[in-house]
Amino acid sequence: ASVVNTFLPIVNEEIAPDGFSRITTLASGTFPGPIIRATKGDELKIDVLDKLQSSSLDLATSIHWHGLVQNHTNYDDGPAFVSQCPIVPNESFLYDLSVPDQTGTYWYHSHFRAQYCDGLRGVLIIDDPNDPHKYLYDVDNDDTVITLADWYHYLSTEAPLVPAFNSTLINGKGRYPDGPSNVSLAIVNVKQDLRYRFRLVSISCDPSFNFSIDSHQMTIIEVDGVNTQPLLVDSIQIFAGQRYSIVVNASQPVANYWIRSLPNEAGVARNYSNLNNLAVLHYAGAPSGNPTSDPTVNIPVSQIPLVETALHPLVPTPVPGSPTPGGADININLDVVLNLTLFDFEVNGVSFEAPTVPVLLQILSGASNASDLLPAGSIYGLERNKSVELTIPGGAVGGPHPVHLHGHNFHVVRSAGSSSYNFDNPVIRDVVSIGNSGDEVTIRFNTDNPGPWFFHCHIDWHLNAGFAVVFAEDVPDVHSQVKPTKAWDKLCPAYNAFINGTSG
Numbered sequence: 001a002s003v004v005n006t007f008l009p010i011v012n013e014e015i016a017p018d019g020f021s022r023i024t025t026l027a028s029g030t031f032p033g034p035i036i037r038a039t040k041g042d043e044l045k046i047d048v049l050d051k052l053q054s055s056s057l058d059l060a061t062s063i064h065w066h067g068l069v070q071n072h073t074n075y076d077d078g079p080a081f082v083s084q085c086p087i088v089p090n091e092s093f094l095y096d097l098s099v100p101d102q103t104g105t106y107w108y109h110s111h112f113r114a115q116y117c118d119g120l121r122g123v124l125i126i127d128d129p130n131d132p133h134k135y136l137y138d139v140d141n142d143d144t145v146i147t148l149a150d151w152y153h154y155l156s157t158e159a160p161l162v163p164a165f166n167s168t169l170i171n172g173k174g175r176y177p178d179g180p181s182n183v184s185l186a187i188v189n190v191k192q193d194l195r196y197r198f199r200l201v202s203i204s205c206d207p208s209f210n211f212s213i214d215s216h217q218m219t220i221i222e223v224d225g226v227n228t229q230p231l232l233v234d235s236i237q238i239f240a241g242q243r244y245s246i247v248v249n250a251s252q253p254v255a256n257y258w259i260r261s262l263p264n265e266a267g268v269a270r271n272y273s274n275l276n277n278l279a280v281l282h283y284a285g286a287p288s289g290n291p292t293s294d295p296t297v298n299i300p301v302s303q304i305p306l307v308e309t310a311l312h313p314l315v316p317t318p319v320p321g322s323p324t325p326g327g328a329d330i331n332i333n334l335d336v337v338l339n340l341t342l343f344d345f346e347v348n349g350v351s352f353e354a355p356t357v358p359v360l361l362q363i364l365s366g367a368s369n370a371s372d373l374l375p376a377g378s379i380y381g382l383e384r385n386k387s388v389e390l391t392i393p394g395g396a397v398g399g400p401h402p403v404h405l406h407g408h409n410f411h412v413v414r415s416a417g418s419s420s421y422n423f424d425n426p427v428i429r430d431v432v433s434i435g436n437s438g439d440e441v442t443i444r445f446n447t448d449n450p451g452p453w454f455f456h457c458h459i460d461w462h463l464n465a466g467f468a469v470v471f472a473e474d475v476p477d478v479h480s481q482v483k484p485t486k487a488w489d490k491l492c493p494a495y496n497a498f499i500n501g502t503s504g
């Protein structure tokens with residue numbers, strides 16, 4: 001194992017990935033940000049320096065390493081006002097991530113307001129030298145990472161109540177429906193007869209995507225950092241924050257093939273025009289240019305299978321709790337509604353509003369009961385070493401909503417659209433769609449990681465509108481078991497001084 005040092009300056013840049021130029025907030029000046037890659041057991045030291053200066057965008061920042069469970073290191077998790085204060089301009093913060101056990105495909109993004117919609121999103125990969133799936137593929141490198149994103153022509157700070165994306169980007173390239181048609185699409189290069197491990201990463205702020213490659217099936221081998229039994233599929237419905245590793249065999253005639261990523265926003269598919277939502281799978285030796293097949297084929301959302309119940313971990317681990325519905329030590333229902341008067345989301349009647357003091361700091365400053373923590377009504381105390389069952393109905397307007405838990409991955413014992421439970425070998429992941437009205441999703445995890453962990457809709461606009469709670473796990477042991485680095489201390493005084501200076 002070694003130390004991987006990464007310098008990640010956060011900057012404002014004007015870019016035009018779909019042909020429309022706008023100011024953005026980016027990691028290292030690119031969209032997506034640089035791929036951060038390490039090997040199992042490495043220590044990642046990521047030095048985030050805030051170089052933001054745009055007067056129309058958020059100037060502070062905070063980065064979350066999505067999917068890394070941060071075992072006993074809650075203070076490096078990133079969400080603003082849950083585990084830290086934001087980093088202010090010209091200041092830096094060193095995220096020190098040791099990842100002893102996890103491997104696979106992750107990502108990082110701003111976790112301050114809706115800043116990641118302005119561009120601050122990138123991929124993080126932890127390679128496993130002993131990958132049990134290695135016999136299935138020949139190529140796995142930075143060129144075989146495929147990111148799916150939505151893109152906006154307005155700034156997150158100026159977004160309307162119900163934001164709608166202008167375009168979608170595959171590997172940072174795309175077009176918008178009425179935009180210039182000379183903007184280049186992403187090209188994924190393959191050589192005939194090699195087998196590729198593509199790492200499909202949804203860095204979406206909102207829509208899910210139906211992903212497919214013309215004339216090629218794909219074998220899913222990893223979901224959200226957990227190896228799965230190989231599963232052959234024609235397409236993948238992938239929600240904001242989710243990742244899949246897929247093996248694609250370049251076994252077709254040398255040619256160009258469409259890679260399709262049809263976005264679904266609030267359950268509605270957006271149509272193709274002007275070659276948007278497309279990229280090109282290019283076989284070496286084929287002429288350069290676009291495929292000749294019809295780019296406008298649409299698959300109705302209703303016909304896209306959610307393959308979740310067919311996915312199983314390669315090495316199943318015991319489902320926490322007993323194998324009956326409601327059979328965990330702690331069973332929690334989370335009912336979500338969109339309040340149409342206030343236009344916010346409420347979880348069990350309460351819309352999440354960020355506290356002024358991060359929840360972790362409240363605990364380390366002496367709050368020893370979860371019930372004393374702010375924001376009141378949004379904090380759920382969980383005792384240590386218990387099994388937890390969360391049940392979430394899918395009906396809230398604007399769905400299907402993909403929910404994400406920090407600090408853990410979880411067993412999905414009941415998936416959207418399914419009435420049966422799987423307590424034997426359900427998929428383990430960190431973002432799950434709760435489906436539509438009538439659906440109900442049930443997940444399980446163990447409280448083995450002290451600290452406050454965010455649980456929220458990964459549609460960033462919905463998180464911003466209050467679709468979130470915090471699980472304050474094992475509060476009494478946080479003092480002895482979670483020891484922030486010294487510099488963590490300095491974030492809040494610096495942020496408060498910055499806020500006061502700005503407003504005064």
Ligand code: C2O
Pocket residue numbers: 064066079109111241404406454456458
């Ligand atoms: Cu990827 Cu709290 O998020």
